[in-house]
Amino acid sequence: MKKHYWLLSGLAALMLAGCSSDEESKTAEEASAEAPESTEVMEDQTKQTEPLVVYLNDFDELIEPLFEEASGYDIELVSGNGAEVQSRIEAEKSNPNWDVVWIDGQGSFARWEEDGILLEDISLENETNLNEFGESLVPTSKAYYPTGAHAASVIVYNTNEISAEDAPKTWEDLTNSKYKGVVGMADPAVAAPAYPFVAWFFEDLGMDGGKEFFTKLFDNGTKVYPKNPNVVEALLSGDLKIAALQESNAYKMKQDGEPIEIVWPKEGAPASVRYAAISKKTDQEEVAKAFISFLLEKETQEEMISAGTEGYFTSPVKEVASPDNRHQEAPLFIADPANAAKNEAEIKEWFADQSVQ
Structure with missing residues (x-):
């Protein structure tokens, strides 16, 4: 199995860097030792002539040994943050070098489906x-x-x-003048999870309503940072007192004993969905299906949830619980993938035009 990482430097690293600060994934040795035995290696299974190439943005150290041990197939992981993976797939549209893509961001998958680069009508075991x-x-x-x-x-x-009594309880509270100049968020044009967050408001409120809401935030001095780890740093330095922050970063701060508290807004929290899809041009369709089907194993999901702060997510699989200390007291709002894809360019351009940090 070969594993590749995209390394960026200087300004490129700042603009394309990922949104997760989690470094708590299990080692390959640990994951291999705990590999689920739900998939037997059959003598008549599809024969490989080369590894299955998977583009992903998290769980690489965990999922590679689990899948290879359980399935007998070889995979080659190409790991980068969400923005890097999206850019690479866009650049390879006519000649994809990947078989499976597995990342956050529902809008990207709807756009790729519309572009005709994804295999459709997938049937999974x-x-x-x-x-x-x-x-x-x-x-x-x-x-x-x-x-x-x-x-x-x-x-x-x-x-x-800020005391618990004075802390904001809703998204609209962030526009209150008493929080002027102390609120921050990640840039939806740079941080992959920040776009699904923003896209929900533009879908729920309409394009004009979404612009009005975020204009109120900006008029109240809300600061925009390239990515979520930058927001974390600003909270720790005192540059910010409040933030709209990706939950894995928030729980990482909590686990590290930082002086923060997490509020699930009572109306709900916009969500980012991690999807998996297969390239229409793959020559390993059955192996690719086996990989995605493996991700939907109860045991695999439980391994992912126990793998560190990236495990703070709601599982789509039956009988899989979130981490015990994930006190989710509000629903997750999912921006429609098609709408998110349709409005992405306009929303990101609008944000870029705002006079914010």
Whole structure:
């Protein structure tokens, strides 16, 4: 198995860097030792002449040994943050070098489906494992399958600066003048999870309503940082007192003992869905299906949830619980993939035109 990582430097790293600060994934040795035995290696299974190439943005150290041990297939992982994976797939449209893509961001999958680069009408052995939530996330084309959904942002506040009584409880609260100049968020044009967060408001409120809401935030001094780890740094330095922050970053701060508290807005939290899809030009269709089906195994899902702060997500698989300390007290809102894809260019351009940090 070969594994590749895209390394960026200077300004390129700043603009394309990923959104997760989690470094708690299990080692390959640990994961291999705990590999589920749900998939037997059959003598008549599809023979490989080369590894299955998977583009992904998380869980690489965990999933490679689990899948290879359980299936007997070889995989080659190409790992990068969400923006890097999206850019690479766009650049390879006419000559894809990947068989499976598995990343966050429902809008990208809808766009790729519209572009005709995804295999449709996929039938998976384990699609019956999906719970009601998971079934609701499968498009009618069956071109991509959900493997989890997490809050693209929750509200986080510095407890040294703000009391629980004075902390914001809703998204609209962030526009209150008493929070002027102390609120921050990640840039939806750079941070992959930030776009599903923003896309929900533009879908729920309409394009004009979405612009009005975020204009109120900007007029109240809301600061925009390239990515979620930058928001974390600003919270710790005192540059911010409150943030709209991706939940895995928020729980990582909590686990590290930082002086923050997490608020699930009572109306709900916009979510980012991690999907898996297969290239229409793959010559390993059956192996690719086996990989995605493996991701929908109950045991695989449980390994992912126990793998560190990236495990803070809602599973689409039956009888799989979220981490015990994930006190989700509000629903997840899923921006429609097709709408997110349709409005992506306009929304990102509008954000780029705003006079914010």
